[in-house]
Amino acid sequence: MNSMKGMKHASNIAWVLQWVLNIGLIALAAVLVFFLAKETFTMASLMFGSTQEAKAYELLEAIVIYFLYFEFIALIIKYFMSGFHFPLRYFIYIGITAIIRLIIVDHSDPMTTLLHAGAILVLVVALYISNTEKLKRE
Numbered sequence: 001m002n003s004m005k006g007m008k009h010a011s012n013i014a015w016v017l018q019w020v021l022n023i024g025l026i027a028l029a030a031v032l033v034f035f036l037a038k039e040t041f042t043m044a045s046l047m048f049g050s051t052q053e054a055k056a057y058e059l060l061e062a063i064v065i066y067f068l069y070f071e072f073i074a075l076i077i078k079y080f081m082s083g084f085h086f087p088l089r090y091f092i093y094i095g096i097t098a099i100i101r102l103i104i105v106d107h108s109d110p111m112t113t114l115l116h117a118g119a120i121l122v123l124v125v126a127l128y129i130s131n132t133e134k135l136k137r138e
Contacts, residue, residue: 018084029076036069057104064101071097092127096120 043062046055075090103116 039066
């Protein structure tokens with residue numbers, strides 16, 4: 001009898017924490033949408049108002065940052081659509097995009113760039129493994 005009461009108590013705690021998490025993710029999504037709109041404005045101003053030399057790198061960096069915001073928003077949407085579950089592959093996509101951004105921003109040292117490329121390769125292999133039928137959850 002005591003065990004049943006404890007399980008109900010644990011279930012109530014899990015329910016409350018799930019709602020706190022959901023509210024936090026909705027707030028985070030709102031902040032990300034704001035920054036996505038801000039990044040859109042930044043990209044538009046880079047396309048129409050900068051010098052040519054600086055424009056290419058800054059625009060490329062802004063595009064990659066835009067995709068990072070977009071991927072985080074997609075991850076939050078997927079969380080709610082898949083029954084409160086974060087798919088691993090979305091985190092891997094975000095990691096790959098973040099490392100690509102790092103390579104674009106700082107590519108002065110060839111060895112560091114090679115190590116970053118190796119990290120991308122590891123993430124791509126992890127993505128391949130996570131998409132096998134045994135590990136696929138969706």
